[in-house]
Every structure is written in C-alpha cells, then in structure tokens.
Amino acid sequence: MALNPTLQATPTMALSNTVLITGASSGIGATYAQRFAQRRHDLVLVARDAARLQALADTLRTAHGVKVDVLQADLTRPADIARVEARLRDDASISTLINNAGMAQTGGFAAQTADAIDRLITLNTSTPTRLAAAIAPRLAAAGTGAIVNIGSVVGMAPEFGMSVYGATKAFVLFLSQGLALELGPKGVYVQAVLPATTRTEIWERAGMDLSAMPEVMEVGELVDAALVGFDRREAVTIPPLHDDAHWSALDGARQALLGGLRQAHAAPRYQR
Numbered sequence: 686m687a688l689n690p691t692l693q694a695t696p697t698m699a700l701s702n703t704v705l706i707t708g709a710s711s712g713i714g715a716t717y718a719q720r721f722a723q724r725r726h727d728l729v730l731v732a733r734d735a736a737r738l739q740a741l742a743d744t745l746r747t748a749h750g751v752k753v754d755v756l757q758a759d760l761t762r763p764a765d766i767a768r769v770e771a772r773l774r775d776d777a778s779i780s781t782l783i784n785n786a787g788m789a790q791t792g793g794f795a796a797q798t799a800d801a802i803d804r805l806i807t808l809n810t811s812t813p814t815r816l817a818a819a820i821a822p823r824l825a826a827a828g829t830g831a832i833v834n835i836g837s838v839v840g841m842a843p844e845f846g847m848s849v850y851g852a853t854k855a856f857v858l859f860l861s862q863g864l865a866l867e868l869g870p871k872g873v874y875v876q877a878v879l880p881a882t883t884r885t886e887i888w889e890r891a892g893m894d895l896s897a898m899p900e901v902m903e904v905g906e907l908v909d910a911a912l913v914g915f916d917r918r919e920a921v922t923i924p925p926l927h928d929d930a931h932w933s934a935l936d937g938a939r940q941a942l943l944g945g946l947r948q949a950h951a952a953p954r955y956q957r
C-alpha cells in the first residue's frame with residue numbers, strides 16, 4: 686500500500702527530461718544517477734570530486750547513451766552554490782532536482798566546533814533550500830517537474846544522539862511537507878525520502894564504524910524503494926518503515942494537535 690499518497694496531480698514527464706543530482710559522486714546520489722540513466726534521463730551530476738563524477742559520467746554515457754554533464758561544486762561555498770542555482774534557474778531541460786548531498790555529524794553536541802556546525806547546517810539545510818528555491822519558480826510556471834529531498838529517520842529521533850544532524854533532517858522533512866503543500870497544486874511533485882542506516886561512505890567520513898551498526902540497508906535497495914515512492918507520487922517515503930500505519934498515526938496525531946490549538950487563551954494547566 687502506498688505510504689501517504691498525495692492528492693497532487695501526476696505529471697507525465699518526457700523520458701529525455703534532465704535530472705540534476707547533488708552528491709552524485711558516491712552512495713545514494715551515485716545510485717540515483719545510475720537508476721535515472723537506466724530510465725533514459727539526461728543528467729547533471731554535482732559534487733566536489735570531479736574525477737569521480739567524470740568516471741561515473743563516462744560509465745553512464747557508455748552504458749545508457751544519455752547526456753551527462755558534470756558540475757564540480759562545494760555546496761558549502763557561496764560562489765559554488767550560486768553556480769548550481771544559476772544552472773537550475775536557467776537550464777530549461779532540468780525538470781527534476783535530487784537534493785541529496787549531505788554529511789553526518791562527527792561526535793556529540795559538546796564536541797562540535799563552530800565551523801563544523803556551520804558546514805553541516807549549510808550543506809544539509811541552507812543549500813538544498815536554496816537549490817529548491819532556484820528551480821521552483823520555473824517548474825511551477827511549467828506546471829510540472831519534481832524536487833526530491835533526502836532526509837533521514839534521524840530527523841524524527843533525538844534519541845539517536847546526533848542532535849545537529851537530526852535537526853537538519855527534521856528541517857528537510859518539514860520543508861518538503863511545506864513545499865508539497867505549496868507547489869503540489871501547481872503541478873510540482875515534492876518528495877521527502879527518509880533512509881535509515883544505509884551502506885555508503887557517509888559513516889566512514891564521519892568517523893563511525895558501519896560494521897558496529899545492527900541493521901544496514903544496501904544502497905541499491907534504498908534507492909529502488911525510494912523510486913517506488915517517487916513513481917507513486919508519495920509525499921514522504923520511508924523505505925525502512927515496514928508498517929506504514931505508524932507514519933499515518935504520527936501524521937494523524939500532528940493534525941489532531943493542530944486542531945487542539947486554541948490561541949485566544951492559555952490552557953487551564955498554565956493558568957494560576
């Protein structure tokens with residue numbers, strides 16, 4: 686059964702529509718690139734490691750006959766972010782943005798430096814928001830297209846002890862839900878994808894030992910599941926969540942809470 690199917694219109698996208706993927710040099714982003722190339726989409730691949738992007742681009746051009754451009758960018762640097770924004774604004778062939786580039790948190794909150802906090806929050810929240818804002822007006826005007834934001838189940842679980850990373854991913858979920866409400870009626874599909882632990886380089890990059898983690902999803906399985914949600918036009922896709930009644934209950938409780946907010950007076954428990 687589809688998880689929270691949306692009421693948005695399902696646009697029929699031409700097969701040649703270009704997909705821009707951030708963080709495409711490894712892991713989830715590289716796998717999205719492979720899957721979209723297999724679906725005969727042209728691609729723009731974005732990350733810092735140009736050599737890896739070029740190698741992936743060569744492989745995908747040869748294997749699938751698609752056009753693949755490489756855009757080297759450090760998505761924590763203002764000038765580089767601006768270049769990617771300009772491409773999303775100006776290149777009318779791009780109809781899908783996969784906001785995937787991200788990093789995990791190294792160490793607990795007390796160990797965070799100001800620079801590390803800035804980098805993490807910029808890469809995981811400000812940049813994807815700016816990139817979505819760069820493409821949204823064009824997609825809304827065209828009445829088609831998609832924005833996919835990669836969040837994380839950590840964004841719903843302060844218990845996991847990654848407070849800054851989890852906060853950035855809570856932001857991604859909220860932003861996606863808001864954009865789905867704002868842009869959905871204009872024909873733009875917005876999806877939040879919430880993976881749990883997935884076998885990629887992110888953990889090693891953050892100094893964590895993946896082999897110590899109890900359950901790990903393979904990256905191909907994660908992206909294939911996310912694409913099932915994409916094809917169904919789900920607003921929120923949580924591949925590792927087996928019983929989607931839990932999500933429905935959570936979202937239902939949130940809606941009920943909104944109905945219980947009465948703004949004119951404080952609740953009796955706060956009145957002296």
Ligand SMILES: NC(=O)c1ccc[n+]([C@@H]2O[C@H](COP(=O)([O-])OP(=O)(O)OC[C@H]3O[C@@H](n4cnc5c(N)ncnc54)[C@H](OP(=O)(O)O)[C@@H]3O)[C@@H](O)[C@H]2O)c1
Binds near residue numbers: 707786836880884888
């Ligand atoms: N793996 C998991 O368990 C898991 C779980 C939940 C959510 N996620 C999310 O999934 C997304 C993808 O992560 P992944 O697991 O595939 O990890 P990954 O293999 O480490 O991939 C991260 C990608 O982001 C790029 N990137 C990192 N810093 C960047 C920067 N400053 N500027 C531009 N690109 C940058 C990396 O490329 P370069 O180094 O070449 O720049 C790489 O392509 C992230 O948003 C992550 O939070 C992952």
